[in-house]
Amino acid sequence: MRDLGRRPFADVHRDMVALLDQIHRRESPGEVWLLEHEPVYTAGRATPANELTDDSIEILLIERGGKVTFHGPGQLVIYPIVRLPHRDVRRWLRALESFGMAICERFGLEAHPSADGTGVFVGERKVASIGVHIKHWINLHGIAVNVDMDLGFFECVRPCGLDPRVMSDLSRELSRKVNMDEVKEAARSALPGLLTGE
Numbered sequence: 001m002r003d004l005g006r007r008p009f010a011d012v013h014r015d016m017v018a019l020l021d022q023i024h025r026r027e028s029p030g031e032v033w034l035l036e037h038e039p040v041y042t043a044g045r046a047t048p049a050n051e052l053t054d055d056s057i058e059i060l061l062i063e064r065g066g067k068v069t070f071h072g073p074g075q076l077v078i079y080p081i082v083r084l085p086h087r088d089v090r091r092w093l094r095a096l097e098s099f100g101m102a103i104c105e106r107f108g109l110e111a112h113p114s115a116d117g118t119g120v121f122v123g124e125r126k127v128a129s130i131g132v133h134i135k136h137w138i139n140l141h142g143i144a145v146n147v148d149m150d151l152g153f154f155e156c157v158r159p160c161g162l163d164p165r166v167m168s169d170l171s172r173e174l175s176r177k178v179n180m181d182e183v184k185e186a187a188r189s190a191l192p193g194l195l196t197g198e
Contacts, residue, residue, distance in 0.1 A: 001188055004035040009042065009060065009071060012079070016140055019081045024136045030082035032191065034184055037071035041157060044068070044131050048161075057156050064141040066118065066131035067161045074149030074169070076183050079142040085197035089134055093118050095197045096143050100128040102190035103145060103183065109173055117160060120145075125168035129160055147171065147183050 004012070012035065022028040041059040043052060044066035051068055052059055059068060071077060078099075084092050097113040100120035104111035109122050120128035120143075133140040146169035154164040170178045 001032045001034055001184075001191065003184065004033050006036045006038065006073065008038045009040040012037070013062065016079060016081055020135060020138050020140055023081065023083065023138050030080075030138070032082065032195075033077075033079040034187065035077050035079070036073055036075060036180070037077060039070070039072040039153065041068060041070050046161075051158055051161075054156065059157075062141075063133045064131040065133065066129070067159075068157045069129050069131070069144070069159045070153045070157065071144060072149060072153055074147055074180075076145045076147050076180060076187065077142065078145070078187055080139055080194060082139055082195065084134065084137050084139060085195060087137055088197075089132075091197060092134070092139065093130065093132065095194050096130050096132070099187075099190050099194040100130070100143050100145060102193060103128075103186045104170070106186035106189065107170060107174055107178070107182075109170070119160060122168065122173045124166065125173065126160070126162065126166050127168050127170060127173060145170070145183060145187075147178050147180055 023030050042062050043059050044064045047067040101111040111120050118130035128145045130143045131141050148171040154167045
């Protein structure tokens, strides 16, 4: 895993696409990136047109699946730019959900996957969102775990098509401030299961 610190989305996206090309040419085995983004709204391919009409915010249209969401400080984004361990996109999405649940479980939180989409919930509250794009059986994008963030940013959109009030973070669910380094360590511990697709 490489910790990239805090980076603008556009820069990371450019580097991610370049790394995918290197993997496709067999010049790299792939990498897993940990980072926080500068505040940004992104919209995946499934975002309805009527959710892109608010001129008060800038929304970047990108190639991943899913709908509109927010990335920003206090959220740990994990991008596994790797070949899928199995040529099965659905299985990969389930592995990402299991990875997110394993992170939550390291903090004693009982988590479960979304019933009608991709994400991780604690009770009725969403703490992680998933969106990917698969090209040449190589993954782009990944999972965003809300750690300790300003949830007000979600109120400007319908995050993943949901009521913004459903969004939460690990700090709120644990009733204590969770340190980003704690979550990075939990992600490192849970990573082997993701990379084997289990």
